[in-house]
Amino acid sequence: MGEQLLRIGTTYLPVTNVDISSDWYVNKLGAELCFKDQDKAILNFANQSIFLVKSNENQSSNFYDIYGNERFSITFEVNGLKALEVIHKELQQSEIRVGYIEDRGHSGRNFVFYDLDGNKFDVWSELSPSFREKYLISNG
Known part of the structure; x- marks a missing residue:
């Protein structure tokens, strides 16, 4: 190509x-x-x-993996664990359906949340290095 x-x-x-x-x-x-x-x-x-x-009705962007686990198709990134914790709390206070902050065995932490139609989204505490470099963002 x-x-x-x-x-x-x-x-x-x-x-x-x-x-x-x-x-x-x-x-x-x-x-x-x-x-x-x-x-x-x-x-x-x-x-x-x-x-x-x-x-x-009853459509979402979610899908199921081979083990029957519902998966999300989008992961949002935030700048560090503190930012993740703040956003997690703010979403909960806004009465948004939010999962627990998880350690999934890789760097950073994650949680999921859902919109009104059940579209499931992931939030990760790690910004991609190229995004951080392009926008001159320091570690959070």
Whole structure:
């Protein structure tokens, strides 16, 4: 291949109600609403474009691995364990469904949370080195 894929620009998430879900992402997670119509909302969130797409009920971006464990398709990164703990507490205080902070046997710690439609997300306490270098972020 002569060229490389450089970044993930957009992630699509199924939601049952575009209005309610876009308000939730803006008010609970601090996303910026860029566009909204009856079928979709476009958010600027976590250095990425997120499309909330109107879908049928009981759909999510989650999947099950070969052992039957429900998995997430997105991991957000934060700058260190302290930031992870603060965000974990803030999400809980915002009455968002949040899992426990876990040690998964690799560097850093993680927890999961869910949106209104059950889309499951992971949060990791480690920023990727290339992101840290590009944006001149010191260790948290």
